[in-house]
Amino acid sequence: MSAILRTSEISKTFLNNQTVVKPTSIEIKKGKIYVIEGKSGSGKSTLLSMLGGLEQPTQGKVYFNNRSFYELSDQEQAQIRGCSFGFVFQSFNLLPELSVKENIELPLIFNENTQQKLNVKELAERLYIDSLLHKKTSLLSGGEQQRVAIARALITLPDIVFADEPTGNLDHYSTKVIVKLLTELNAEYGISLVIVTHEKNLIYTSHTLYTMKNGELRMENESA
Ligand SMILES: Nc1ncnc2c1ncn2[C@@H]1O[C@H](COP(=O)(O)OP(=O)(O)OP(=O)(O)O)[C@@H](O)[C@H]1O
Numbered sequence: 001m002s003a004i005l006r007t008s009e010i011s012k013t014f015l016n017n018q019t020v021v022k023p024t025s026i027e028i029k030k031g032k033i034y035v036i037e038g039k040s041g042s043g044k045s046t047l048l049s050m051l052g053g054l055e056q057p058t059q060g061k062v063y064f065n066n067r068s069f070y071e072l073s074d075q076e077q078a079q080i081r082g083c084s085f086g087f088v089f090q091s092f093n094l095l096p097e098l099s100v101k102e103n104i105e106l107p108l109i110f111n112e113n114t115q116q117k118l119n120v121k122e123l124a125e126r127l128y129i130d131s132l133l134h135k136k137t138s139l140l141s142g143g144e145q146q147r148v149a150i151a152r153a154l155i156t157l158p159d160i161v162f163a164d165e166p167t168g169n170l171d172h173y174s175t176k177v178i179v180k181l182l183t184e185l186n187a188e189y190g191i192s193l194v195i196v197t198h199e200k201n202l203i204y205t206s207h208t209l210y211t212m213k214n215g216e217l218r219m220e221n222e223s224a
Helices: 044-051 074-083 100-104 106-110 120-126 142-154 172-189 200-205
Strands: 003-013 019-024 027-029 033-038 059-064 085-088 160-164 192-196 208-213 216-222
Touching: 003 044, 019 044, 019 059, 019 216, 027 192, 033 044, 033 200, 044 160, 044 192, 074 085, 085 142, 100 106, 100 120, 100 142, 120 142, 142 160, 142 172, 172 192, 172 200
Parallel strands: 033 192, 033 208, 085 160, 160 192
Antiparallel strands: 003 019, 003 027, 003 059, 208 216
């Protein structure tokens, strides 16, 4: 199967001349789960940001559906980020004054071309936050907030979800709910997942496991 997203030797060097991601080529295929493990500071988040269209590589190219992403217009890039990519960060990034429902619907408001593909109530039920839909997110626990962030990332039924330690610091229950939903939606809709995590159940379900060490990505194992 051909890759939806691929890179040719992307690297990132910051202004202090520190190369935090060494030349890396990776392919993201439809319906596959990729996990990246590695120590703090090894370059995982920087790599994820470059793959997700959030940070331009210093060298090399990122191709989404065979088009060089960072050479597209700002509008085209925003459209791909809004419609085809979903993001989940460890820090939730929710708007505290808005309700759970409004936060989940944010991608639909920010980008006029974005379409709602999943039903808010149904998604909320699957994440056990349906009774919280009208509450402000500032009133929720960390685990509940992350489940809202997951719903927001999935509402457009993206091709790829990028998640940076989505279950870091969360309680066992929220972790279990999040792992279950991500793996179910991967199986049901063929959403590809690219996840930076140390969570053993996500590592267990991954099709390809990578480790990042001093900016170098290494494939540890790959299943069919
Ligand atoms: N904008 C920036 N300018 C300069 N250095 C940066 C910048 N962003 C990240 N770095 C540095 O790049 C290195 C890799 O950071 P990165 O966040 O990618 O690592 P990580 O593996 O995701 O770490 P963690 O697990 O702690 O999140 C770190 O040394 C960090 O300080």
